[in-house]
Amino acid sequence: MTRPRRVGRKSTTREPIIQEPEPFEPEATRRDADLIESSRANRGWWDRNADDYQIEHGTFLGDDRFVWCPEGLDEVEAELLGPPEDLKGKDVLEIGAGAAQCSRWLAGQGARPVALDLSHRQLQHALRIGGPVPLVEADASALPFADGSFDLACSAYGALPFVADPVLVLREVHRVLRPGGRFVFSVTHPVRWAFPDEPGPEGLSVSASYFDRTPYVEQDEEGRAVYVEHHRTLGDRVRDVVAGGFRLVDVVEPEWPAWNTQEWGGWSPLRGNLIPGTAIFVCERD
Template sequence: MTLDTAPGPAGHEDDDEDVAVRRPAAVEESSRASRQWWDRNADEYQEEHGSFLGDDRFTWCPEGLDEERARLLGPAGSLTGLDVLEIGAGAAQCSRWLAGQGARPVALDLSYRQLQHARRIDLGRAGVPVALVQADAAALPFADGSFDLACSAYGAVPFSADTAGLMREVHRVLRPGGRWVFSTTHPIRWAFPDDGGEEGLTASGSYFDRTPYVEQDDRGRASYVEHHRTMGDRVRELVAAGFTLLDLVEPEWPEELTDAWEGWSPLRGKYLPGTAIFVSRRN
């Protein structure tokens, strides 16, 4: 699971030499930037958020909605014996939870360093390690109809320049009737600054501006890229790829959660949705 800690226009410039811009970013550039960013920041990310994510918890979003309660993948007991692909798995926390439910998960991530953290966690635990695969979600290295279910908690989808192609790839590797459930930044947040305080409550851009958010060095080389799609874009991509949308979940911020994930905060959570979870089924 890789919850992005700073989506959208305001960004998270952690390198003094990088600047944030809005400009086109093609598939290859976006993929390379994502791989390098997560390899470079995986250690800090896991150290900062590891306790929230746990080692074997399936958390959908910064709002803390977990699959144990939400059951978006299916009712309790229904995962036993299923072949499951987790896309953008990070340190494979969600996949370990799936294994605990009797599923056979494969944890896929673009970042080698994130998968090293997955292996580190597995080495400190008893039981069978989770199967790990390093690959781009836009070119899944699996045969047609390899999986019964696919899921992603903030992995791959926000960073892909070709999410329509990504949806087709997921459709290809799923068996008929298989679910595809993914969480991503709620599209409305792209109209607001990525600020957990009062400034984050005032729209500063157009919801319809799909120009990618890019952090780049003084030579214009992207170090981080994130892509915006409207809610309608997401639905149309799913339908065009051959999925039926079963549900669209917009988790509310729970009163008991006082921690903040950069622009996700109790204040903003009172007024704006931070996450959209799409629940779909392969036709």
């Protein structure tokens, strides 16, 4: 994503022109990034960018709507966690909750959600919106809950794309779920890794190997990561789910709906009608 460049402020008096320094543009590269570096970088990135994210996408997400992906698949219609009437009284953990929009919707169905996020600033937006949802700031790789605390868990683009060891997260979710519990999570569709992250025609041509798992890293002048995203192939995701102790029930690939005319980063009607943008994994704990 390109960022606007600042220019010098023109003087209207005899004062010298004040040249403001241009903001640092992180270097985009592909290199290894371990669990600690990824967590630190992404916590910082979301804290710095939470305000812009909520301004840009808050209307689409709503205050108490459960949207799985930029395609706009809504849990009201999808029922991936089960029929809404069955959610009443269920203890639900939302991982990577952001401003807790999904948790707020779950509370409206009579569930007892807990919204967890790595970013303090994202959770401040949850407080700003308000609502009867407990908020927890923690890393998904080390969930601060006792074994068997929840009936359901969900994550709409939270945690899994940003962690170096997704199996560790899956095992933690498995641990805090009760037997028979369900975990549903959405991530960028793995095939998208091979295409440029552009919403227009330039995003329709393969530019990288789908099989290259080297993380995408943005780093500062000292080489410290300030944003990290990890790639897993579709087969990797399936194996991760199984290694985490779950049984895979379904993989949902939402089609782009005719009503959705917006662009969201690299997601767009043009691309959405041709290649999948999201994969949703429905998993159960036996």
